[in-house]
Amino acid sequence: MGSEDRPDVAAMRAYADELRDTFNRLQDEGSELHARAKAVQVTETSRDGLVTVTVGARGDLVRLDLDPRIYRRPDARHLADTIAETTRRAAARAQERITEIFEPVIPPEQFRAHLDGDLETVLAMLADQMEGNR
Known part of the structure; x- marks a missing residue:
């Protein structure tokens, strides 16, 4: 199995694609x-x-x-x-x-954590997303 076929690499690529799409939507909207x-x-x-x-x-x-x-x-x-x-x-x-x-570009629970200044929750959500958990 090549490194690109590993689940963690695939999840990271999917997350990177999602981040790119979100960034593009943020630029547009x-x-x-x-x-x-x-x-x-x-x-x-x-x-x-x-x-x-x-x-x-x-x-x-x-x-x-x-x-x-x-x-x-x-x-x-x-x-x-x-x-x-x-x-x-x-x-x-x-x-x-x-x-x-x-909400169309940032998940509500993540945005609320940002607004509340809850860095711990924001980082935990980002870590979950990077691991492929939603």
Whole structure:
């Protein structure tokens, strides 16, 4: 059996072909995907309806609207917690949308690991792919 017929070499070649195809698709579609992702904005309203936040693609606060009824219950800690929790939910939804946008070229679980900064998981996924596991 020649070295090119070995399963590990075949798997590496298949993975290299897949990487090349993904790279080519990223080159072709990357600018459009990036523009779509960059334009993402998500608006979320608190459970009590008094706080509405809009975040950008990175979860950054773009807009904050407070219903005047917040002054009926002057509890600064509760208001701060409500703003933070509503912003976290909006940021999570923005991250989901970004993941969906890039799904045609990057597997969602791998993209989520990248977004989360989970290098260990990213490297484990890459190692699995190089070994022919999916």
